[in-house]
Amino acid sequence: MAKQSIFGRISTLLRANINSMLDSAEDPQKMLDQLVRDYSNSIADAEAAIAETIGNLRLLERDHEEDIQEASEWGNKALAASRKADQLRTAGSTADADKFDNLAKIALQRQIGSEREARAVEPTIASQSEVVAKLKDGLNGMKQKLEQLRSKRSELLARAKTAEAQNKVHDAVKSIDVLDPTSELGRFEDKIRRQEALAQGKEELAASSLDAQFNSLDDMGELTEVETRLAELKAGTPAPAQQAIDASTAPYTP
Known part of the structure; x- marks a missing residue:
């Protein structure tokens, strides 16, 4: 016991x-x-x-x-x-x-x-x-x-x-696992990708703006040519293009 x-x-x-x-x-x-x-x-x-x-x-x-x-x-x-x-x-x-x-x-x-x-x-x-x-x-x-x-x-x-x-x-x-989107390196890489995408967007935006400027220059050149031809018509002087047309329709003389 x-x-x-x-x-x-x-x-x-x-x-x-x-x-x-x-x-x-x-x-x-x-x-x-x-x-x-x-x-x-x-x-x-x-x-x-x-x-x-x-x-x-x-x-x-x-x-x-x-x-x-x-x-x-x-x-x-x-x-x-x-x-x-x-x-x-x-x-x-x-x-x-x-x-x-x-x-x-x-x-x-x-x-x-x-x-x-x-x-x-x-x-x-x-x-x-x-x-x-x-x-x-x-x-x-x-x-x-x-x-x-x-x-x-x-x-x-x-x-x-x-x-x-x-x-x-x-x-x-x-x-540091590059395949893990929740890792520190993954988040850092994602941040870089967003920065790269932003830079690309700015570059494309800048390029489209430059094209628009050149297009406006072309439009201005065309208007200038129209004005020139109109002035020649009024002065009785055919435009170069009209001269070429007239020459092409004239009878052939050997």
């Missing part, structure tokens, strides 16, 4: 602490450090409880040894009184002999009482000794698990740091 009570209580506390830390999703290192501390504290509690159990067992063993010692002493006293009674009876002192025989009987009664007390406590000592042995084994097992926990803590922290580093590398690579 003592073994079940001690380790059952510790197990319940540990499960409660572990579940609480997992539910709160704390920082891995803080969580593992707290778990090591809690387990170490639980071992300290177990040691204190086991030490108390061992102390009680040692008290029982000491009382048992004292009962055995007292039984032995009362036996020696009974033997001494009986021998004295025999000596006095041999010497003819019957009354004194009977007196010492009565003392021997009293000593034997005390011896029997001490032996009875010693026998009564022996089953308890045996059961408590078995409990203490199991408690010690359980405590040693807890200490071994603590070492395993510390080793596992180092392993898990190393894995956590490796995973964190891998995530940072992944994020860094993703930020």
Whole structure:
């Protein structure tokens, strides 16, 4: 019962602490450090409880040894009184002999009482000794698990740091992925493309404006030629184009 009570209580506390830390999703290192501390504290509690159990067992063993010692002493006293009674009876002192025989009987009664007390406590000592042995084994097992926990803590922290580093590398690579439109480089390239498109638009706009200016020059030249021909018509001088037409319609003279 003592073994079940001690380790059952510790197990319940540990499960409660572990579940609480997992539910709160704390920082891995803080969580593992707290778990090591809690387990170490639980071992300290177990040691204190086991030490108390061992102390009680040692008290029982000491009382048992004292009962055995007292039984032995009362036996020696009974033997001494009986021998004295025999000596006095041999010497003819019957009354004194009977007196010492009565003392021997009293000593034997005390011896029997001490032996009875010693026998009564022996089953308890045996059961408590078995409990203490199991408690010690359980405590040693807890200490071994603590070492395993510390080793596992180092392993898990190393894995956590490796995973964190891998995530940072992944994020860094993703930020320069030219195929990822959400990356920094992708956004920068998109900005450049918009600038290039703006420059092209301005260039086309400028080109269309220049063409319009040349077209207006051509229109002005045509109007000027019309004015010139009109003036020649009024002056009776045919325009070059009209002269070419007249020449083409004149009869051929060999």
